[in-house]
Amino acid sequence: MTDRKENDSEERARLRAASRLAAVQALYQMDLSGRGAKAVADEFLEVRFREEGAERPIVEADEDLFADILSGVVAVQAEVDGAVRDALASGWTLKRLDATVRAILRAGAYELMKRPDVPARVVIDQYVDVAHAFFEGPEPGFVNAALDTCARKVRADELKAK
Template sequence: MKPAHSKTDKRQMKSASRLYAVQALFQMEVSGQTVEAITREFETHRFGATYEEGEFAEGNVEHFRAIVGAAVNWQAKIDQLTDRALVAAWPIDRIDPVLRALFRAAGAEIVDLDTPPKVAINEYVDVAKAFFPDGKEAKFVNAVLDHLAREARPEAFVAPKAV
């Protein structure tokens, strides 16, 4: 019998799944591999794997699959939302492919998985910091995702009425 995971462990596993989803979406784009091949590779060789260089974090496989699947299924809508959040001179196909993968993963959670937008934004800003430690991209990611989320889920940003 597996030990029960604490709430912190579950949160960390979901965070790791988000990082893996961005990596998987990036890998799909640059390699042309199918979603099935990529998810199988990640589940077999990344989630909790130990190598000479170190150990990969354990992730939530179901959450990983849901993000990657939704990103693929909703890619056109997510890309349109992202395009509208970007400056006109920088359509999504001109930005860094890691950022493109990140916007698609975050967009999947906001558009299809009912993750609260503020949670998704915070989580993916942290993912951006993992890929781009100097911080500039994290601010950019925050601004783009805030715009994307406000367009996709405006009801999540309405202040509650005072009683």
Template sequence: MAGSRKIAREFTLQGLYAWLVGGADVTLIAATLKEDEQFRRADEDYFRALLYGVLKEEDLLSARLAPLLDRPVAELSPIERGILLIGAYELLHCPDVPWRVAINEGVELAKKFGGTDGHKYINGVLDKLAQDVRAVEIAHAKKKGVSGEQ
């Protein structure tokens, strides 16, 4: 289904926001999000993989992001932090998602939910992370002259 992963990312961001701001139980958060009528358009398996994966790996993901940030992870807005966690998770754990797609989806989430220029910050941080964790994929794409997008 076209766009179903995009919608899954949007719901994952909403879930992470609720978790970061309110500390609510992730099972309750997921159940509440599933009640939204738009949720049926999302890839539910991908939503679950992202939400639970990000929360399970949050310490590791934050540690990977920390050296790339201009401030401590805890000082990021919940929206920026959630988007960066999703992007980092995809870059590290979802090899089926091309690096440019992971970055672009983060940028699109920031444009939709974040502050005025937040998408530029998200782009810069995720690009730096991709250069590190997807170096072989990026080098191969440049060598072939391929954009890396699906």
């Protein structure tokens, strides 16, 4: 029974990680193309997550988490962007950030702010992993520092308790 629970937990974690990566890609696409969340989400759900006639999806992901992150970032973007700005070092602006880093920070800040069901350390670790998927340089460390700063502001009680 324990092996099954561990396998289910690992599978759920894998699907959630894929969802976060896809959400960052969708936010990046929206940022560069100017397309709306619904159009981009529909494309991901119809094309990337389910290819017509294919036995398996191109990407297996937790579609509910993907949709929540994408729609949530859009719904509270001013609040999310404010939290990201507050986490940046003096002199840094959102526009100055690489578009991929900006998408990662927006998704991570959203989860830190609006998904208390996910531990802050898990959110940070997951988005640092996403940054590693795109960058080999200092960007993952930058993402780690910015999200840690954000978490200490929006989840101070959770992080103090540890």
